[in-house]
Amino acid sequence: MQVLMFGWEFPPHISGGLGTACYGLTKAMLRAEMDLLFVVPKLHGDEPGEGMELINASGVEMHPDDEVFQSADGKISLFEIDSTLLPYATEEEYLKLANELAKVQQVKKLQWDAKTYSFSGGYGKSLMEEVKRYAIVASKIAKTHDFDIIHAHDWLTYLAGIEARKISGKPLVVHMHATEFDRSGQHVNPAVFEIEQTGMQAADKVVAVSHLTRDTVIKKYGIDPDKVITVHNGVDPPAEKSPVDTTKHFPERIVTFLGRVTYQKGPEYFIEAAHKVLQRDDNVRFVMAGSGDMLPRMIRRVAELGMGTRFHFTGFLRGADVDRMYGMSDAYVMPSVSEPFGISPLEAMRSNVPVIISKQSGVAEVLKHALKVDYWDVDGMADAIYGTLNYPGLRSMFKKHGKNEVEGIKWDQAAHKLKKIYHHMLHE
Amino acid sequence: MNICLYFQVHQPYRLATYRFFDIGDHDQYFDAYANRFILQQVAEKCYLPANEVLLELIERYGDDFKVAFSISGMALEQFKAYEPKVIESFQKLANTGSVEFLAETWAHSLVSLKSKKEFKAQVALHEQAIWDLFGQKTVSFRNTELIYSNKIAQMVDEMGYTTMLTEGAKHILGWRSPNKLYNSAVVPGLRLLLKNFRLSDDIAFRFSNREWNEWPLTAEKYVSWLQQVSSDDDVINLFMDYETFGEHQWKETGIFDFLKAFPGLAIEEAGMRFKTPGIVAAELKPETELDVPYPISWADEERDLTAWLGNELQDEAFEKLYQLEEDIDRIADEKLLHTWRLLQTSDHFYYMCTKWFSDGDVHKYFNPYNSPYDAYIHYMNVLSDLSLRVQNMNGSATPGK
Missing domain, CATH: 3.40.50.2000 (Glycogen Phosphorylase B;)
Known part of the structure; x- marks a missing residue:
């Protein structure tokens, strides 16, 4: 086939x-x-x-006499492309073509200097x-x-x-x-x-x-x-990576959001949940790793809630820093408003980090060993974070089954x- | 041939959505609305109409038709609070003299695996409740989920019981038949009635299953199966949840018609007699002793404890729960003790089972939570609050500590 x-x-x-x-x-x-x-x-x-x-x-390579300019039903399939950029042929060739293809109505000033388009x-x-x-x-x-x-x-x-x-x-x-x-x-x-x-x-x-x-x-x-x-x-198995330094320089546990800080990813729900958790549990820090159009608003909101010393922004992370972030985390939250699939929780689980994911994500359909909440359910999200940090049964279950589960989700x-x-x- | 019908009646106190920020704030652990609603639904769909059917059968067949019930203390308590007609309906049955009420742990708990003292206390509480409501002194015992082991047999024997019900687990019986009376290997005075799980589950689980090649199950067909049991056998023990009738198997499946029809056929056409566990155990001679070093139950293929205990979530919750026993005992506060007992109900641990990830549609059906993890978090939040309360009360109960 x-x-x-x-x-x-x-x-x-x-x-x-x-x-x-x-x-x-x-x-x-x-x-x-x-x-x-x-x-x-x-x-x-x-x-x-x-x-x-x-x-x-x-x-x-495209030629003006290529039959491809005509589709099966004889109609011209050219789209409305800004003609000055049309790259297919010389001007003469195009005019010739245009005459042949009567349905092309408008021919503007054209620039014909390449047979391929880069x-x-x-x-x-x-x-x-x-x-x-x-x-x-x-x-x-x-x-x-x-x-x-x-x-x-x-x-x-x-x-x-x-x-x-x-x-x-x-x-x-x-x-x-x-x-x-x-x-x-x-x-x-x-x-x-x-x-x-x-x-x-x-x-x-x-x-x-x-x-x-x-x-x-x-x-x-x-x-x-x-x-x-x-x-x-x-998911593909991860490439061999050299181990990263995941030393933490403070005793508190870390709860992480890692992704674009945009509407789709639901960063504001993570902040509201963090605020709720911090009201009860001071042995925790929150990290928002990533950048995006909503970042300034998110920083303002954290300041407004007065939790700036417990809620940290790292900006966009790449490569080893991503692995380092996972390595330091005690829980990973993906509060996406809408996530067709969502691969990042799987990466966290591979690093033995328990994950809390929104029910509005495709990955929630295939994962069993994850906590699932509605993205808007800030109370439920806070509760899941608190439970993950404070009830050891969850940690040991996730450690035992999470990695295996991810390895079972194959492209095959x-x-x-x-x-x-x-x-x-x-x-x- | 004797038929021994025993129905389990139980309703847990379901937990409310109790968040971690409720810890230390309030102790409204239980979802009163859901508990009332579900109880009234089940009463309407199952308990009341099924009791009617049994009453008619008793009136019609007299001495030839007797049944046994085990009603958990929590079910009794909720009937009293939410739907007293159910109690009256069971009292009507009790008054016929054809119904035996079994003893069990008041909280439908797994305490027999953990604490002898609390186990006996809960059984005593349940005995009292049965006496108060139905005027019966219990003579047969059934443990939560039919859990049984040599160790449990000893405790049950110490409480003066001579009859106990459990599962006819294949790995215990081997080639032997469940349709005989047995006795305990460690306390020979304790006689054992074993559930015939095939014939019980034909009604309880398979009755309405259209993919089952025996569907539809008619009374005639079922009685013909009862008749196929070897003539060397003595008693067929049909043990099941009472909620089978009208709740697990809806009325529309014809389950009530089946319940109305099969006892009559068995009595009149096949010459069978329906007897209670107490009577069967008194009439028959034990076949042989059963040695059960590891606990068995009536759940799942394995017939072991793994539906309630064994994964990290269940084990931790169970340990933390019973760590409170000593303090709660010392504080001796009625309300605290009651709450602690409500949290002992086996259902809470069942909700944390991870086995249904791979199999067990049954688990999913009975689970109000999205996942065992949700169940665990809710339970641990509640237990954390209870622990805080115990700590505080302990502090005030023993000053200077």
């Missing part, structure tokens, strides 16, 4: 969880004996392909353009490769997936790693929402990373429940489930 897969990033050049997830999933798919063509906007040459064919969208592959200002352009390159790739099924990861690649489907007639799976509601709360970007919705409507199957996400997809995007399937993420399960879904689609 040959799968044409569209991603946006690939290790080591990643900025979010999407790249990590794609990497873990694709490796497991190879182990499950599926063949993969994995397309990314930009390859740096140091990506560990490990048996799959990586396709660099930036290296795909994607940044990032999340910058021209993201929307890149997304659309990626779709055009995708149709060329679909035309020139053999495959049985198309799989697109997150909205950035959905238009690419749709184009590939139009050209090839092969079934399309779109994978929801996160929805616009997770990222932005109620203030959704309508353009992104529209691409997500269009992608899911056009897809033959939608894969959601948790039941929580599946629910969002059905309720907020109006997608037919019959075609939405949950495939929980897995996800890959096998996906294989079944593909199989079903191809033989329906």
